[in-house]
Amino acid sequence: MVRLPGRSAEPEPGERTRKRFVRRQWARRWGLWRPLLVAVLAAALLATGAWVVWSSEVLGVDRVSVEGTELLSAAQVRAAAGVEPGTPLARVDLDRVARRVETLAEVRGASVRRAWPDAVVVDVEERVAVAVVDLGTSLRGMDRDGVVFTRYERPPEDLPRVRVVGAPDNEAFREAAAVVSSLPTDLAAQVHHVDVETVDRISLALRDERVVVWGSAEQSEEKAAVLGALLQAREAKRYDVSVPGQPVTSG
Known part of the structure; x- marks a missing residue:
């Protein structure tokens, strides 16, 4: 074979065969190792990400x-x-x-x-106060669940006071809160304070000095409705709605 000047010699058939064989070998080996390398890289990325999220201050609370x-x-x-x-x-x-x-x-x-x-x-x-509890040495706000929380130097004028006779306890506060929370806004505004002697002996003192015998906190919504009607229908000094189906007035 005559080689023309300036042109590279083409590889011999045997050389081409050897190179194809080498390429096939590398391709086969790469095909075997590639999934493993991908898995290793993915695991490394996941581990790094987990460390950044769970252990480092990179995503820490600022x-x-x-x-x-x-x-x-x-x-x-x-x-x-x-x-x-x-x-x-x-x-x-x-x-x-x-x-x-x-x-x-x-x-x-x-x-x-x-x-x-x-x-x-x-x-x-x-918590939102529905009444002010008079504890003798302090005035505290009480929410609808009967929980006593904030202190008042000067209590809000639009909130009724709760006075517990004897040692105050959580049950008495809960009963008083249930009574106060059952009152419509216009009726609640007329209440000066709530006296709690026991959980079954609760009474309301209105701002015009009339007294309401309430009883327990049971049926408070029905009692509130009956009281509202009585206040409009009858002038009296004492209203007893402890049995809402049989209200009594006197004085």
């Missing part, structure tokens, strides 16, 4: 946001939440944080959520 507070300050809620800065956000126990916040007397309920990449959000439902 701030705790507080929503829904009026009685409490955000600082008080953060202190109760107890979330350490830098804690991996994924590892924050949201339920535990909520339970810690709910130990605050002013908190009726709390929900906690993550706000990626670096925040915990605490949404607070504060």
Whole structure:
């Protein structure tokens, strides 16, 4: 064979066969190793991602946001939440944080959520006072569940007071709260205070000095409806709605 000047010589058939064989061998080996290498890389990426999310401060807590507070300050809620800065956000126990916040007397309920990449959000439902409890040495707000919480220097004028005769207890507070919560707004505005002697002996003192014998907190909504009708229909000093189907007036 005559080789023309300036042109590279083509490989001999044997050389071409050897190169094809080498390429096939590399392709076969690569085909065997590629899934393993892909799996190793994927595992490494997953491990790195898991470390970043669960163990490092890259996605750690940088701030705790507080929503829904009026009685409490955000600082008080953060202190109760107890979330350490830098804690991996994924590892924050949201339920535990909520339970810690709910130990605050002013908190009726709390929900906690993550706000990626670096925040915990605490949404607070504060208690709302329906009455003021006179404890002798202090005036406290009481919510509809009978829970005594906030303190008052000067109590709101639009809230009735609750006076417990004898040692105050949670059951008495719950009964008083059930009575007050059952009153329509216009009727509640006429109540100066609620006297609780026992859970079965509750009475209302109206602002015009009339007295209402209420009895227990059972059937409070029915008692409130009967009382509202009686106040409009009859002038009396004493109204007894302890048995709402048989109300009695006197004086």
